[in-house]
Amino acid sequence: MSKILIGRYVAGDSIIYRMDPRGKLLATIIFILFVFLANNPVSYLIVTIFSIAAVAATKLKPKVFWDGVKPLIWLILFTSFLQLFFSVGGTVYWQWTIFALSSYGITNAIYIFIRFTVIILISTVMTVTTKPLEIADAIEWLLKPLKIIHVPVDKIALIMSIALRFVPTLFDETLKIMNAQRSRGADFNNGGLVTRAKAITPLLVPLFINSLETAIDLSTAMESRGYRGDQGRTKFRILKWSNVDLINLCYFILLLGLLLIFRTH
Template sequence: MTKMIFGRFLPGDSFVHKMDPRAKLLFVFIFIIAVFIANSTWSYAALLVITLLIMLMSKIKLRYLINGLKPVLILMVFTLLLHVFFTKGGALVVDFGWVNIYEEGIRQGIFISVRFLVLVFITSILTLTTSPIAITDGLEILLSPFKKVKLPVHELALMMSIALRFIPTLMDETDKIMKAQMARGSDLTTGPVKDRVKAVVPLLIPLFVSAFKRAEDLATAMEVRGYRGGEGRTRYRLLKWTMRDTLALLALLVMIAILVLLRN
């Protein structure tokens, strides 16, 4: 539980850390579009190479990402197996009577799993290399044109930032409650499924109480400090777009052009 990396920020001095948050958000948005452009073996291989390069540039270890994303990786394996056993088409690869595995099922399973993997890795690198405050500022500036249609841009960016920040906090709180319950003799890891589900109830109740209390304390602290929304607020940290950000986006556009060429 303590290894979960969703919403966590790791300070650093890598190329990705130094990028402007607006550039990183645009990069991730364009990269997500590029993921859905890929439809061949070579294009998905290119996506994996791009993801590996970004990870190396961020100086985040692959082992750290894998350990923190184990629940997501389990879901990815489950998705792979679903496609392998239930997608029909192409040549019959394995025939075990009632279990038939087709070439198209293996192909689709691998492609969907790779797509899911690179999306999770890229978004995780974004949150690991960008502080919640920087993400909020970047989102608000990028969405500022929508203020003309009365969209509460500041409030939306603030809610997303708080949600990201609360994920590791709730994970830590869950770990503390689990250890407290286990110290009192509660068994959360062994026994029949029915008993495990019953044991989770004493865990959920204090977790929800703690979450609501933290939310109330945060709202009170913001009101005491005079927070009244984004109207008229100034910024302590000013974002600065550099040549590094421009080059990163240009490199991504070149990569997308290569992906288009590698399509079937």
């Protein structure tokens, strides 16, 4: 559970870890957009090589990335499967009722598979090398232009940071209450659906009350220290652009160029 919620940050040390989270977030977003430019074998090969290079640059074990792909593997296979048997066009090799296996279907299925996989790989590169709070900072920066149309960007950013900060706390609290109720004979693992749903009340009620109390305490603490979110706040974690980030973005411009040259027009 903690893995899904907190993100999958894995401690490590490579050039990607030292990049500015804003640069990484931006790069991830443009990469996802660029992937859709690929439309022939050469361009797909380029994106694949590019994402494998990014994975290699993290210097992490392949297992980390496999863990990123694993939860979605069935979705990927299912989508590829649909493409494989339901696309029409090209040479038809085999047909049975509504299912048809065509050359068009095969290439489409392979493309979809690659597209999904590289997008997941690149977002995994981002999430495993960037701490959740850094990601929140990067999102805040990205949303800044919206201030012009009076979107409360600071508040959104504060909500994100607080939520991320309290995920581990809430997780510990859940575990603690679960253990306390288990000691009192509650059983969370056995019985039918109804029994299990009922068994969760002794867990949820204390958890809600606890969260509300924590929220009230936190807001009191912030107010009594004079917190004002709207103006002139300085940052504890200061983000810094470096040459590494520039070079990184250059790579993505290079990727754009290559894709534009090699894609079928």
